[in-house]
Amino acid sequence: MAKVEVVPARITHVGPIASRIRAIDRLECEAMGHSPKHALRQGFLLSDRCWTALVDGRPEAMFGAITLSALDRRSTVWFLGTDEVYRHGRELLAWGPGLIAQAVPRGWTGGNLVSAQNWKAIALLRRWGANISADPHDYDGMPFFRFSLSHVAKSDRP
Template sequence: MLGELVTATRTHALMMAPHMRAAEVREIMASDGLTPIRGLLRELDRSSSAWSWIIDGEVACMFGIITPYLLDQESYPWMLTTPLVESNSRQFARACRALLPELLAVHPKLSGMVDARYELSVRWLGWLGAKISSPEPWGAEGVPFCRFEIGA
């Protein structure tokens, strides 16, 4: 994989927040009413595991898994990205496909919500094999979001 996958830190969040893709800034505002830095730090703080993909010293994306209860069968993945993901899209896609079985081995059911207006993200989740529901009003702004599920 181009770049390096490392344990995510608050410093990564501070570095990445000003560079997040506009569609993701809009998504976290619509879902939770949060700014990029507050959204990144909140997800990082709630995660049982979180990683950053670093390319040439810059944070391309941060992602993690939130597991609300130790014995819960459902975990909630999150991922926020910068334009570096687009300029390294093939490596990003391969890395995601390779990492997904490892995540599902530990977290058999991954589910969450995605802004239906963020068509690229919806298509990417479908490409990964997610079942995607019809859009329904959700979140702080009540805009259309789709529930997605991968695994069990």
């Protein structure tokens, strides 16, 4: 059985994830005008809090939160990964609430966009309690939904 762990992100995790990123994540990055490597690097550099999911010691996903407005208590949350991540759906479900609690401070809202075609991510976000808009917004010919997450009860992970 594979060992899944979440660790503080390192810049050296960017390349291995970018080179094997999920096709839908690549399309989302490109619709926003970025390569996967650039999006991961910017996410890492701009995030207040950033983690990497390792599967058997290999970087498979990176995610974090970037403060948009301390006054309005809003942040952008993001997640990019390889196909390997979705082979470990139970772990994602279990880790999610604790990570959201760490990424989105109490009283804050985290949000972002998710491709309307990214049904796995939409299902996961719903399981984590996200509110997902019903009206898509078009970016470079690709429909995206806005989503928001609020701070949830902290679990024992990570």
